[in-house]
Amino acid sequence: MSVKVNVLLVGAGEINFGSVEGPWNHTSRLEKILTSRLRIVALVDPDQSRAFAALQSKLASAVAGVWKDCNLFPSVFEAAASLSPECVPQIAIVGAPPFARGTDIAGRDLELQLLKVFPACALFIEKPVSSGPEEASWRVAQALATHGTLVGVGYMLRYLKAVQLIKKVISDNGLVVMGTNARYVMAYEWARKPAWWDKSRSGGPIIEQATHFCDLSRYFGGDVHLPSVVAHTVQHNEPPGELSAKRFDEDQIPAENRLPRLTSATWKYTGGAVGTLTHVIALHGTTYDTEFEVYADGYHFRLVDPYSIPKLYIRRPGVAEVEAHTFTNDDPFHTELATFVGVVEGDRRNEAILSSYEDAIKTYELTWAIRRKSERAAEDYNQNP
Ligand SMILES: NC(=O)c1ccc[n+]([C@@H]2O[C@H](COP(=O)([O-])OP(=O)(O)OC[C@H]3O[C@@H](n4cnc5c(N)ncnc54)[C@H](O)[C@@H]3O)[C@@H](O)[C@H]2O)c1
Known part of the structure; x- marks a missing residue:
């Protein structure tokens, strides 16, 4: 048996x-x-x-x-x-x-x-x-x-075939990452859990949602020099932050806990590269618009739609055509758990787990740094608009 x-x-x-x-x-x-x-x-x-x-x-x-x-x-x-x-x-x-x-x-x-x-x-x-x-x-x-x-953390995007292909090209060519650029535009119309819209309960859009893209950024850029983080937001009470398709009563949430509509952040990695994140709560309907880029000398990697059917565009030196890859039927949730089970059963080495607890804390720290810096910037702006 x-x-x-x-x-x-x-x-x-x-x-x-x-x-x-x-x-x-x-x-x-x-x-x-x-x-x-x-x-x-x-x-x-x-x-x-x-x-x-x-x-x-x-x-x-x-x-x-x-x-x-x-x-x-x-x-x-x-x-x-x-x-x-x-x-x-x-x-x-x-x-x-x-x-x-x-x-x-x-x-x-x-x-x-x-x-x-x-x-x-x-x-x-x-x-x-x-x-x-x-x-x-x-x-x-x-x-x-x-x-x-033995611990693994659920940053499943690391396990995508497209993400691993970027890693392979970087490693095969001895590239040094120059920058990362993450863009996460959320479709909010059907996001109706009041707790999600209350940053005192959910942590807010960067800590709760863009955490996956902050993690992917760190996966390629390395450790972040946290004091270098700079961030600005469009607040819920500013004219550009008005949302017309909310399907829940935001008035129930205390004003100071409501979510920023747009967060734009940049930072330096300790290795010298620069990271950029834009998170926006703007789209109607259900389809999100997400894109993640990595730059290195001679190379540009553009990962489009990592949450559904990931597409990866690679521009290489000396090649005029951008190389396009589409990854159908790639299930990162399956891969992350299959990997974890494999390690627990001794079939795979511990290194196969791509998100360790310590590493995930560093992502958590980055997301808090973005939130804190953006809140301070909003306070400064409100005092001197
Ligand atoms: N990786 C992803 O893409 C992804 C997707 C969805 C959720 N998540 C994460 O999973 C976590 C749970 O999210 P969810 O959507 O399942 O939330 P949920 O609210 O649907 O379910 C959470 C459940 O945990 C229970 N719970 C609360 N305190 C508990 C405790 N002390 N011990 C045991 N159970 C407790 C709640 O009663 C609830 O039934 C969150 O951290 C969320 O960010 C990750």
């Missing part, structure tokens, strides 16, 4: 069970990767009715077998107290909101809770690493490293 892989899920929400808003759905990927070897041992969520509904739909599906041993618990500690020795998890998928994790503050410390009760368990943690103080996340990183915990 093939060996089972015990998985504990934290969070019965969209990242683990899917959403109409996007392709994420970690459980459907795990079902495909591990098939009948998968054994979901527990689903932890304080919202037990949501967890119950999520489990019921799985038990009524074609993959019910892998869910039959799944127990529901409101907390990690209650799971630990009840799970039998043969159900101790090897992998935990941490898909709770960032306010519940990434720190050593009681109640916001899911990683440390898991470490305490399941010390041998590998952790796959969603982005952003936290919504708490960055220093607290570094203390969590230290604890995870001291215990030798």
